[in-house]
Amino acid sequence: MSAADSIQAILEVIRQVAGPSSNEQPIALHEPDFRGTEAWSYVKDCLDTGWVSSAGQWVSRFEKELASTTGAAHAVAVTNGTVALRLALHLVGVEAGDEVLLPPLSFVATANAVAHLGAVPHFVDVELTTLAMDPSVLAERLEQLAERHDGQLLNRQTGRRLAAVLPVHMFGHPANGMALRQVADAWGLPMVEDAAEALGSWRGDTHCGLFGAVGTLSFNGNKLITTGGGGALLTNDDELAKRARHLSTTAKLPHPWAFEHDAVGWNDRMPNLNAALGVAQLEDLERRLQAKRKLTERYGVAVAGLEGVELVPQPAGCSSNHWLVSLRFTRADPAEAERQRLQLLEAAHKVGLLIRPVWKLLHQLPMYAATPRSALPVATDQAQRLVNLPSSPQLLR
Numbered sequence: 001m002s003a004a005d006s007i008q009a010i011l012e013v014i015r016q017v018a019g020p021s022s023n024e025q026p027i028a029l030h031e032p033d034f035r036g037t038e039a040w041s042y043v044k045d046c047l048d049t050g051w052v053s054s055a056g057q058w059v060s061r062f063e064k065e066l067a068s069t070t071g072a073a074h075a076v077a078v079t080n081g082t083v084a085l086r087l088a089l090h091l092v093g094v095e096a097g098d099e100v101l102l103p104p105l106s107f108v109a110t111a112n113a114v115a116h117l118g119a120v121p122h123f124v125d126v127e128l129t130t131l132a133m134d135p136s137v138l139a140e141r142l143e144q145l146a147e148r149h150d151g152q153l154l155n156r157q158t159g160r161r162l163a164a165v166l167p168v169h170m171f172g173h174p175a176n177g178m179a180l181r182q183v184a185d186a187w188g189l190p191m192v193e194d195a196a197e198a199l200g201s202w203r204g205d206t207h208c209g210l211f212g213a214v215g216t217l218s219f220n221g222n223k224l225i226t227t228g229g230g231g232a233l234l235t236n237d238d239e240l241a242k243r244a245r246h247l248s249t250t251a252k253l254p255h256p257w258a259f260e261h262d263a264v265g266w267n268d269r270m271p272n273l274n275a276a277l278g279v280a281q282l283e284d285l286e287r288r289l290q291a292k293r294k295l296t297e298r299y300g301v302a303v304a305g306l307e308g309v310e311l312v313p314q315p316a317g318c319s320s321n322h323w324l325v326s327l328r329f330t331r332a333d334p335a336e337a338e339r340q341r342l343q344l345l346e347a348a349h350k351v352g353l354l355i356r357p358v359w360k361l362l363h364q365l366p367m368y369a370a371t372p373r374s375a376l377p378v379a380t381d382q383a384q385r386l387v388n389l390p391s392s393p394q395l396l397r
């Protein structure tokens with residue numbers, strides 16, 4: 001088969017699963033869907049009662065249902081996933097001038113949340129099986145440059161304090177949470193998990209976001225469920241949840257009328273309107289997870305006959321939400337894989353099939369060019385090989 005023919009064959013197989021697309025009727029990567037849910041009546045309740053803003057029954061109901069869905073002791077709903085990360089990092093003690101260890105393979109928001117606190121991202125390579133932070137690289141990196149000094153853990157090369165570990169659950173596949181937690185614990189580092197993409201994803205009987213001190217979710221429009229914009233913190237730590245609620249509501253002390261605030265707080269709470277959408281979406285979660293499993297199976301069967309590509313498989317011992325089904329170009333020569341990948345992206349976009357390359361590695365973005373990092377061979381290699389396929393659950397209707 002010629003190179004051009006093999007790209008056409010891949011495209012054909014994706015369209016068999018995702019359905020016909022055109023420039024007039026493109027198929028997006030992941031689209032919101034409210035059909036068959038109670039979204040209208042729940043939002044109408046907000047409008048009828050006037051409870052549209054950052055207080056109201058839908059926020060607490062959404063939080064309760066999120067907690068029971070994930071097995072978390074507490075869920076705290078906020079305005080988006082980036083804000084959830086920034087608040088979580090602040091709650092575990094990250095301050096300006098600190099370093100936070102995170103993978104270079106993620107959406108830019110993960111590093112931005114670190115930078116929003118005035119802290120510095122420190123990139124650690126990922127592992128092939130999960131595409132998430134590699135526990136053994138993290139351990140080696142800390143072994144190599146962490147130094148205890150006056151009760152603090154310092155990076156002996158930069159002199160900055162190492163303040164937290166921040167793994168990301170990629171495309172809904174659970175990171176190696178237990179192993180990462182063990183390394184973090186050995187150095188007394190708190191762990192915050194970016195589980196923005198991983199609602200409904202489990203490793204063993206632990207939901208993503210609950211391996212460490214606190215995890216964060218996103219309900220942006222392209223995530224598995226959406227509140228328009230929104231996010232949440234998940235934690236089993238009562239005190240941390242209490243502080244999250246306090247700091248996300250301007251650190252106001254409860255009082256019938258007086259304005260007493262005891263810290264520099266934020267206005268981070270999720271509005272009732274968005275939470276109403278969230279409750280309706282959460283009621284549809286199980287159906288979506290099933291649809292995603294079926295969609296992934298179909299892609300798997302379709303791709304099985306092709307040479308030079310494979311689906312990124314669900315890691316062993318995990319139940320993934322399959323947020324974005326990912327295709328990997330497997331040619332040994334990374335330049336060859338990259339060339340095929342670009343050809344597929346171009347051919348797909350010509351026919352309105354909006355597949356996407358994985359994000360540009362974060363240390364290659366101008367604002368993070370001068371950050372500390374481990375060697376990054378796996379992330380660098382994988383970034384040339386991955387595309388995400390259209391993965392909306394409604395593609396199965």
Ligand SMILES: *Cc1c(COP(=O)(O)O)cnc(C)c1O
Nearest residue numbers: 080081082107109110196218220
């Ligand atoms: C979506 C996403 C975020 C950010 O969430 P927002 O709600 O868009 O702010 C953070 N990290 C990852 C990995 C994401 O996919």
